[in-house]
Amino acid sequence: MPTVLVVDDEESIRTLVAYNFERAGYDVETVEDGRQAYEVIKQHHARMALIVLDLMLPGMDGMEICRRLRQDKIDVPIILLTARDEEVDLVLGLEMGADDYVKKPFSPRELVARARAVLRRFDADGEDEEDEESPKVLKAGFVTLDLSKHELLFDGELIDITPKEFELLQYFMENKEHVLSRDQLLDRVWGYSSATDTRIVDVHVSHLRDKIEDDPKNPVYIRTVRGIGYKFTDPSGRNA
Template identity: 60%
Template structure:
């Protein structure tokens, strides 16, 4: 996790509306983050790719001049840059939210939004990353032995997942979702439970965010995502991660 000289994690705020940038900047600084502000997509993309390790999270508006937020997110994931991304969208349309999640965003917030809610979303992502980082630094292998289910191995210390002997790149949210599934294998988990335990907040009950991330995870770990071996849907309730028979 990056920190600037202030010791605070750094959030890059990208929005072409000055009023929104100032609002988010105020909310983030009040919550203890260092901030960088940018107004167009192309400049933001160059900033991120030139020095991704100096940033901890990106708050990215969807509608940007030069390069929109969807395109930035898509390119970063294609480059296997797993920097957490929260999208801001002005339209409360499911197709926008789903598209953002499908191309690799960790979360989204719809305008108009509560600065307090946005800060809570950012903190939830950062808590997950902090936990992972502390585990890697401590190197407490005995306390954090790899999780193994079937041909999937998850190593928290190295933040690495291997499927059928090959390393699979997961976003931070996908990693935490898989870890929670593996730690609670063979149990039915509701979408609300997953929102609480993986995303870290309970006020927002848009369970579609869970479904899209499960779909992404299946694409990466299942032999066939259309006939999943591990993550089974429990109709009307949620999901169950199965140990192989």
């Protein structure tokens, strides 16, 4: 049975989240201290399906835990819990490698639904990696996405990229020249078709532009289609 680790310093939150995940059929472990959580994850991440992680923690905050786990190449999916609404917090959390976020106060049902969506997408990615018929490298202009190595290169230079940014860029490149709505991207990349807002898509697009555009304010790869969403274009005109 998959194990969910719940990290929050509020006992009431830990109890509520644990109860709802157990009802949904998951094993649950809880930790209240950030530093302890990091050590537990390092030692036992192989048996963890998901981490539900509060941003504000004693010992080590959620952003630092995210940063260290991704630096350690530990790719367990992470959903952030945040009571703060400032976009900079969401941007930093996602940039550190979180897969999704839920704002406090939250609906336990929504949290479990988002967790299932993240896990479905994570499992689907694992199946794709084993598909011998799928392409291993996607190319457009100076952008090269190596699916087997999970690497992004721009003009031959290796670029740091988070797992979720990689998924989004892969979906864009597999659907070149197609206009993709934010709702469609939420459905296909994050695994749910509706959300309280679509900023999570815009944040990730902004990050990708910073990494693959010479001028992120005047993008040539990921273009905005006003009122709809985005379109990925190959400026070289190749159909690689």
